[in-house]
Amino acid sequence: MPQTPILWSFRRCPYAMRARLAIKASGVRVELREILLRDKPAAMLEASPKGTVPVLETGAGVVDESFDVMRWALAQSDPQNWLEMPAAGFDLIAEADGPFKSALDRYKYHVRHVDGTREAAQSEGAALLWKLDRMLAGQDWLYGTQSLADMAILPFVRQFANTDRTWFDAQNWENLLRWLTGFTDSDAFAAVMGKYPPWQAGEDGVLF
Ligand SMILES: N[C@@H](CCC(=O)N[C@@H](CS)C(=O)NCC(=O)O)C(=O)O
Known part of the structure; x- marks a missing residue:
């Protein structure tokens, strides 16, 4: 170069x-x-x-x-070897960049005092988070070893978590919390x- x-x-x-x-x-x-x-x-x-x-x-x-x-x-x-990821990883990233990011924006910048807006966006986003939690059961990364999917998605999950940290930490998604903390505490x-x-x-x- x-x-x-x-x-x-x-x-x-x-x-x-x-x-x-x-x-x-x-x-x-x-x-x-x-x-x-x-x-x-x-x-x-x-x-x-x-x-x-x-x-x-x-x-x-x-x-x-x-x-x-x-x-x-x-x-x-x-x-x-981040590129060593199953093809499904691309669909997962697209889901995070599309519907999840859209819910995140509505959750983070919801119109205050409009009833239900925030909660609806929160549970819409949580749908992907529960899916990630299930994928992370028994392993540190979405596809076993660290890959493009983890690193493409984690910054947005961090933003979602920080929108209401008390609520996020109170959910029963232990695998997700472990994954996120591992990332935010990392040297990387x-x-x-x-x-x-x-x-x-x-x-x-x-x-x-
Ligand atoms: N699809 C773009 C989205 C990038 C994007 O929206 N970045 C935001 C900041 S997080 C931005 O630059 N927004 C323009 C602005 O706020 O003026 C990408 O993946 O790079």
């Missing part, structure tokens, strides 16, 4: 998180440019006018969907959650 790829990122965004997780796991070095969603740099919008993070600029082009960034990184190098997670000041035009980002 002729130049260091550039990753436009926002620390708290679950999509950017999963991109950073896969990049770290691959060992590929990128230049990380932290942004503020309310003040997106012109250089990022030039690369990807749709204005969402993450955006990866490589010598060969722009990758601006987080799942594609994950796959790009693992295609360079996959020392932990800490390694992608460093805090950086927003990138300023003209400066180099952080070598990540």
